[in-house]
Amino acid sequence: MKALLQRVSEASVTVDGAPVARIGRGLLVLLGVERGDTAAVAEKLARRSLELRIFPDPAGKMNLSCLEIGGEVLLVSQFTLCADTSRGRRPGFEPAAPPAEAEPLVGSFAAAVRSAGARLAEGRFGADMKVGLVNDGPVTILLEADGG
DSSP states (O other): OEEEEEEEEEEEEEETTEEEEEESSEEEEEEEOBTTOOHHHHHHHHHHHHHOOOEEOTTSOEEEOHHHHTOEEEEEEOGGGGOBOSSSSSOBOTTBOOHHHHHHHHHHHHHHHHHTTOEEEEOOTTSOEEEEEEEEEEEEEEEEOOOO
């Protein structure tokens, strides 16, 4: 499982021109679920995402987590994070979990974020989403957790 975290001052998702989700300061999490991932992996990665100290303290040093600043989370499922680009010019998506396997694990990640007390907004699983964001910093970090 992969989570691409972007520290944002705001982020939003629209589907078919209609707003679906919006957050203020916090994290945009693009989540890629791979074959073999589990709910335990999703919960662990959610905790790591929320506890990663990438927000500035009063001295400007990255020393605070999303939870510590009361930040929000926008969760967007993104199977393309699991692309295999080792050969040729066309990515292969065999490492990505099929939708029936991935969707409940995105739900496990979301449930872990909620249970930690963070405000959560979500994109729409499987939809063609337009994601808007203001990347703060910019700060973008890839977290990976092995599902096997």
